[in-house]
Amino acid sequence: MTEPIARLRNVVLDCPDPRALAEFYAAVIGGTIEEDGDWVDLVSPGRVKVSFQKVEGLRPPEWPRSDVNAQQVHLDLDAGRTDEEIDAAQEKVLALGATPLDLDDDNGRRDFRVYADPVGHPFCLCKIP
Structure with a gap:
């Protein structure tokens, strides 16, 4: 190294x-x-x-488009080891004002879900491996 x-x-x-x-x-x-x-x-x-x-005048990224104001940066947050833990974390972030952008539509095969914070920055709730 x-x-x-x-x-x-x-x-x-x-x-x-x-x-x-x-x-x-x-x-x-x-x-x-x-x-x-x-x-x-x-x-x-x-x-x-x-x-x-x-x-002032912040323009949030447009998920999932990278050709218009790309996502710039996002946070990956470990949210649990099971689908139930991820579901519970999802309910909580939505209640806080997050917006779903790309939920796991692969029938549970993906290990992350994408949201926008209240300002529009993308972040992911990830399943802990």
């Missing part, structure tokens, strides 16, 4: 209301919210940091 050039600090999502989107993800993955003006950090229990910065 080669020596790394840099270390990942955090993942940053653009959004019109950083606090609101941080609260959505805090409800999904847990963690504590730290706010500094137009910048909000969500520090997850595993010390992974997701940050949110205010951007």
Whole structure:
């Protein structure tokens, strides 16, 4: 393995209301919210940091099109080992304001489902292998 050039600090999502989107993800993955003006950090229990910065006029990606405003970035979130656990996680994220984009229409053969957060960023609920 080669020596790394840099270390990942955090993942940053653009959004019109950083606090609101941080609260959505805090409800999904847990963690504590730290706010500094137009910048909000969500520090997850595993010390992974997701940050949110205010951007006016944000155009969300158009799933699944990559020719128009590509998805830019998305989060893969482990949500359980069974279909029942994924179903329960799905109910919870939908209740929080997520929008289904690409649910498992392969009769359970896929190990992920795709949603948009309240701002339109895609994220996946994944089955833990």
